Amino acid sequence: MESRPVSIKDVADRAGVAVGTVSNVLNHPARVSSVTRERVQGAIDALGFVRNDAARQLRAGQSRTIGLVVLDVGNPFFSSLARAAEDCAAENGSTVVLGDSGQDADREARYIDVFEQQRVQGMLISPVGDVGPRVEALRTRGMPVVLVDRTDAQRRCSSVSVDDVAGGYMAVRHLLDAGRRRIVFVGTRADYRQVADRLAGARQAVEEHDGAVLEVVEAEAMTVLAGRDVGDGIAQRPRGELPDGVFCANDLLAIGVMQAVLMIHGLRIPEDIALIGYDDIDFSASAVVPLSSVRKPTTLMGRTAVELLLEEIEGPASRRRQVIFDPELVERGSTRAVVGAVG
Amino acid sequence: MESRPVSIKDVADRAGVAVGTVSNVLNHPARVSSVTRERVQGAIDALGFVRNDAARQLRAGQSRTIGLVVLDVGNPFFSSLARAAEDCAAENGSTVVLGDSGQDADREARYIDVFEQQRVQGMLISPVGDVGPRVEALRTRGMPVVLVDRTDAQRRCSSVSVDDVAGGYMAVRHLLDAGRRRIVFVGTRADYRQVADRLAGARQAVEEHDGAVLEVVEAEAMTVLAGRDVGDGIAQRPRGELPDGVFCANDLLAIGVMQAVLMIHGLRIPEDIALIGYDDIDFSASAVVPLSSVRKPTTLMGRTAVELLLEEIEGPASRRRQVIFDPELVERGSTRAVVGAVG
DNA sequence: ACGTGCTAATGAAACGATTCAAAAGCACGA
DNA sequence: TCGTGCTTTTGAATCGTTTCATTAGCACGT
Structure with a gap:
């Protein structure tokens, strides 16, 4: 019942040609006359021949x-x-x-x-x-x-x-361009090179801008829940000490911050606080307030x-x-x- | 400079043994004396030999x-x-x-x-x-x-x-157990067998329960935005005609419904409307109100x-x-x- | 010295596709 | 008839590994 797989030899036998000819049909059809080509193709279809990639590779030396x-x-x-x-x-x-x-x-x-x-x-x-x-x-x-x-x-x-430094710069520059001056960066303790780079870019943008200040707030993790905690902490501050722009090291954090700021404390986004994330995950476009972000190409x-x-x-x-x-x-x-x- | 890859033959030569012995070191180490084994292993390491899987497979007949x-x-x-x-x-x-x-x-x-x-x-x-x-x-x-x-x-x-029928049943049964009676199913026109099955399960649960009613609301797509539209439509109804339980065919829809119901219309979840989704995507656990869902194993x-x-x-x-x-x-x-x- | 019973090592054959030098087939002109 | 120049086909050699029948090597008892 269980017969061994069909090889190029079997095809050649059935078509009444040499193995080299079958190989040519597969790899250099132009070298083969059309009548032979069709006969071989017929044999291939009839037998259900599937090329053995291992053998081909072995010969070719690469895949x-x-x-x-x-x-x-x-x-x-x-x-x-x-x-x-x-x-x-x-x-x-x-x-x-x-x-x-x-x-x-x-x-x-x-x-x-x-x-x-x-x-x-x-x-x-x-x-x-x-x-x-x-x-x-x-x-x-x-x-x-x-x-x-x-x-x-x-x-x-x-x-x-x-270039995550450029990305961080871009995000904060955007907040500054929108007239924001009291900027908060939310990230984790910068073990990740990526997060450290984004912060470096953010710093650079703020330093270029007279009158702008940057505060770094540390989150427990890069998750929505951690973001909610951070947002909660920020929104509880007295009105005068509220930041007017927040840049989160990724979108999940930003969504958490958004939830806390909007739902728990009734502040408005972007009127009271402008918010931007990083990564542009699918979800960001359909957040309650669509989230600005920085996208990798x-x-x-x-x-x-x-x-x-x-x-x-x-x-x-x-x-x-x-x-x-x-x-x-x-x-x-x-x-x-x-x-x-x-x- | 660019030399051809190291083969088992090269290893054998360097170690001063036959190719079969090298193969045995690789595949049946017990058959080889420890002194030979170590010499061969040394040659392998020195030459940086990597087994050619194509040749191995060709011989073995399967990978x-x-x-x-x-x-x-x-x-x-x-x-x-x-x-x-x-x-x-x-x-x-x-x-x-x-x-x-x-x-x-x-x-x-x-x-x-x-x-x-x-x-x-x-x-x-x-x-x-x-x-x-x-x-x-x-x-x-x-x-x-x-x-x-x-x-x-x-x-x-x-x-x-x-078994998506069972999943649909489970979800609606859960709503019924929580005392809800006016149930809405949100899904797309049922091209997907999956959605149709979930609806069938939902129907079954409602039919088993005296006094419960099921209404089917069609969404444009299985997305957050489509869910928001649906939620908007539902929440605008006069108080007396509001459903008290909503089952969405996936979590994205459910999150959209949640956003509309909470944010735009100020209703409470689960007090006014209990909401359940399907798929248990990561995001569901960290939604504003953590979303109940049905998880596949x-x-x-x-x-x-x-x-x-x-x-x-x-x-x-x-x-x-x-x-x-x-x-x-x-x-x-x-x-x-x-x-x-x-x- | 020789047979016995081990373990260890050997090396040729096989796997299936591709390549390529050689052969075959064919048409055409001298 | 034979040679020339073409296209088409052939089939042995090759790739690197595994397998397995065979041989080699060794210890031990008689």
């Missing part, structure tokens, strides 16, 4: 597959990045397979191993911790690697990332990462490139200028 | 990889399902590679092809449209397939899904899917099984009983 290791597929940033990478790869005849490290270094290592054993064309890695040595080893064995959402300070490989990042990788696959001689994108301001109701807006 | 094709990695349901599947596969020495069809049939077909060419051990598919013929073809070629989040009416393969589903697949891989003789899980009620503030709660 048409790109490995992508992400921190968390549940995070919308990574899922749309993956989508974009897949599209771009498909246009170039490659396929992306995804490995989710779940921020776990062991798991990350496992996927890197598996992909290397599979002889993928190259890897895109958004690393958990320090993948320096790892990447170094891959490169000595000739495996192209591009880092995603992280630069490589030692320039061992190309990378695609976002996710799609562009995914495409660029694949392009850099392909570049390196084609010509390994090419030098490493660190591509850093600027984020984009997304202006919504939570910071809309209110003076003269009706006019 | 240790499971292909998972999902509708949308951005959807938390699928990302946690994938996570669970990966864990379960890892425990059994396999690796899951993920393909995101993005609800696109072509893309889905491409991933299925790629996985079949890669001779994966088996596939888990959450299908876009009608994959019947597709699955049929795979099966005749001996490829194990398990459907996810969908049953196979023709029982051509095993499947893992959720995502992790269990992922594990079970892998288990069914492995079962079929081991013994192809095993009959197909349709596993249907019951969803779980998650009770939060939006439906909390208010009478006597303080006591």
